[in-house]
């Protein structure tokens with residue numbers, strides 16, 4: 001067993017750290033306040049290869065492994081989780097979904113643009129009545145021979161307004177249940193495809209979250225991903241990898257808050273000494289560091305499983321469950337260590353605390369991760 005990173009991994013991590021410090025940090029508070037999408041940074045992230053990290057270079061990607069992906073996600077998330085969720089969705093839901101399950105024509109047409117950041121993608125599964133229970137799809141896709149007609153609503157869609165390519169899950173044959181669900185590639189501007197207003201959120205306020213509406217949208221059959229009825233399996237397989245990205249996001253949020261808290265505790269004085277010398281604060285730091293390191297091990301293990309071609313359904317669920325819990329708990333502690341300063345925007349930790357919460361909700365809530373893990377255990 002080797003816990004050390006390769007030279008290439010260290011280089012990639014350092015490049016992401018440098019980008020986060022020089023490009024994401026300036027303006028992160030203003031973007032959060034104004035709910036502003038980090039528009040100017042999309043092109044730069046595309047140039048650095050952050051939008052198609054694991055995609056084969058023949059489709060414009062960086063051809064890196066999942067370990068590189070989580071290293072990049074951790075560094076970006078330490079500073080700006082709104083930018084990192086855009087990266088995560090584009091990489092592990094949209095690019096991966098197309099590369100693993102799309103046909104050659106679909107990859108040539110869409111994947112190359114998505115992997116380079118020429119455009120970005122969105123993954124559309126959730127609906128007002130189908131969140132955790134994703135099999136209850138109400139969006140319909142009626143087979144009309146050479147095309148489908150889509151009707152319905154998707155909500156909470158990350159990159160919803162900014163994306164140009166949308167992977168949309170819809171029910172074709174209700175009687176077949178989850179086997180009657182399909183996945184489609186939609187393009188912005190298709191007649192009948194409307195984008196609702198941006199959500200006003202607690203955290204990741206710079207990310208672009210919208211409701212989408214489909215009214216008789218005509219989608220060519222060539223835009224269906226995989227065989228008829230493959231859509232639900234497509235969504236579950238894709239989300240399994242997506243959870244590695246969100247676990248790395250949670251890890252980055254926790255690690256970012258911890259680094260700020262450690263630094264602050266060495267500078268702030270109370271009762272004649274730096275507050276890190278008070279055991280109550282020192283023990284908080286010890287717990288934070290230990291649990292963040294444990295979360296990092298789970299995140300790395302899930303990424304390693306993916307790189308090795310192992311099944312990663314359980315390891316990604318465990319990584320997301322634990323890393324998101326650590327993110328929530330330790331961002332609260334980071335605020336506490338900052339005292340009153342923790343409660344104001346300029347010290348960053350209050351934003352990290354607000355951002356942490358979503359990691360326990362999207363791409364499967366913590367309760368759903370426990371269902372995935374316990375089912376895996378019982379099945380053996």
Ligand SMILES: Cc1cc2nc3c(=O)[nH]c(=O)nc-3n(C[C@H](O)[C@H](O)[C@H](O)COP(=O)(O)OP(=O)(O)OC[C@H]3O[C@@H](n4cnc5c(N)ncnc54)[C@H](O)[C@@H]3O)c2cc1C
Nearest residue numbers: 123124125126131132133156157158361362363364365367
């Ligand atoms: C900011 C944001 C961005 C998002 N981005 C996307 C996106 O890009 N694409 C997309 O498709 N979706 C996206 N989502 C949707 C997200 O994945 C769902 O919100 C999430 O899956 C939960 O679904 P729900 O909100 O309907 O909650 P519900 O399913 O109604 O759950 C409510 C509560 O009940 C619990 N619960 C439900 N069923 C069970 C059960 N069987 N056992 C135990 N507890 C249960 C849940 O854990 C939760 O605590 C996003 C959401 C947000 C807030």
